[in-house]
Amino acid sequence: MSNVEKVCDKNFDSLIERFEKKVYGSAKGDLRLELIKKDYEDFLPDVLKNSGQHILDAGAGFGQISHELSKYNHKIILCDVSKKMLKKSADIIGSSSDNSNIEYIHSAFQDLPSSYYNQFDLVISHAVLEWLAEPKKSLQKLLKFIKPGGYLSLMFYNKNSLIYYNSIRGNLKKILKKDFEGYPNSLTPLHPLIPKDVEQWLNDVELKIINKTGIRCFYDYIHWEVQKQRPYEDILKLEKTYNRTEPFASMGRYIHLICKST
Numbered sequence: 001m002s003n004v005e006k007v008c009d010k011n012f013d014s015l016i017e018r019f020e021k022k023v024y025g026s027a028k029g030d031l032r033l034e035l036i037k038k039d040y041e042d043f044l045p046d047v048l049k050n051s052g053q054h055i056l057d058a059g060a061g062f063g064q065i066s067h068e069l070s071k072y073n074h075k076i077i078l079c080d081v082s083k084k085m086l087k088k089s090a091d092i093i094g095s096s097s098d099n100s101n102i103e104y105i106h107s108a109f110q111d112l113p114s115s116y117y118n119q120f121d122l123v124i125s126h127a128v129l130e131w132l133a134e135p136k137k138s139l140q141k142l143l144k145f146i147k148p149g150g151y152l153s154l155m156f157y158n159k160n161s162l163i164y165y166n167s168i169r170g171n172l173k174k175i176l177k178k179d180f181e182g183y184p185n186s187l188t189p190l191h192p193l194i195p196k197d198v199e200q201w202l203n204d205v206e207l208k209i210i211n212k213t214g215i216r217c218f219y220d221y222i223h224w225e226v227q228k229q230r231p232y233e234d235i236l237k238l239e240k241t242y243n244r245t246e247p248f249a250s251m252g253r254y255i256h257l258i259c260k261s262t
Contacts, residue, residue: 027232028219028253033064034236035215035243036126036155036256040068043211043258044122044151048072053121056145058109059128063089065153066124070102079105079112110141117144122151127254129198130157130189136201143205143261152207152259155215159192161253165220195255207259214243214252221251 040048047053051073057066060078062085070076070093080086086104093102105112109125123146129135139154146152159180166175174180181190202209218238219227227235242248249255 027227027235028216030232031219031236031239032215032254035213035239036065036153037068038240039211039213039256039258040065040153044153047074047122047151054119054147055122055124056109056116056120057124058142058145059125060089061085061127063092065126066102067093073101075101077103077105079107079109081106081108109145110138112145114144118147120145120150121147122153124153126153126155126256127157127189129154130191130193132191135191135193135198139198139201140205143207146261148261150261152261153256154198154202154259155254155256156198157189157192158214158250158252158255159194161220161251162188162192164251165253168221195250198255199257202257202259206262208262209257209259211256211258212244212249213256214249215254215256217243217248217252220253 047055047069049072053072053074055066055069055074055076057063057076057078060066060080061082063078066076066078066089078086078089080089083106086106090104109128123142125139125142129139132138135156143152162180163175166172180192181188199209199212216239219235222230222235243252
């Protein structure tokens with residue numbers, strides 16, 4: 001996750017400990033990683049099998065996906081505006097890969113030079129757009145880094161899921177007021193996105209969506225007492241069974257799109 005100073009309202013440097021505990025120190029973080037890894041296995045096999053791919057992790061955050069990909073000897077650039085996030089990603093990747101193949105850049109991806117255009121076989125952007133004041137414009141910049149025939153792994157926070165979540169929690173006034181922006185120091189994104197809008201942005205630039213997966217289509221709606229009673233493996237199996245099938249895919253807390261550039 002990234003926070004771009006020019007267009008984002010808060011910096012995750014001050015929230016990194018809370019982020020680590022609330023997101024990746026929990027079952028929901030484990031589910032998120034497992035489901036994304038499953039998408040990569042099913043729809044990006046060439047990236048996993050063919051070493052030496054050039055990958056950009058834009059707004060890398062903790063870099064868990066880059067950590068997995070680094071095992072395949074790819075050349076990976078991780079960029080993030082948060083120094084603390086980059087330090088954490090470096091700690092996670094550590095000595096498990098060839099460090100000569102890993103580069104960390106303290107920068108917003110919007111500020112990367114034009115020499116990076118059309119250079120990457122895979123561009124990753126996970127839980128970034130929803131924190132930006134200009135997500136569509138930022139996405140347009142992001143797409144410039146993909147090689148012809150390359151891939152985009154885009155995950156974003158689903159506004160429709162947030163509406164439904166608040167309804168079953170009884171927060172009706174919040175829904176009727178359309179008050180969905182996160183509060184200061186909240187881990188709820190500032191600008192949740194509507195999936196159809198994002199899909200249209202991609203269609204407008206003729207980027208082919210080859211898969212859509214809902215990330216946590218069920219878990220976030222299950223009462224916390226029930227969450228504790230059910231085995232993690234059963235919930236993971238439930239998610240994998242339905243998360244690419246509508247209407248459940250569109251109910252995910254996050255939407256993960258794998259796209260291919262023409």
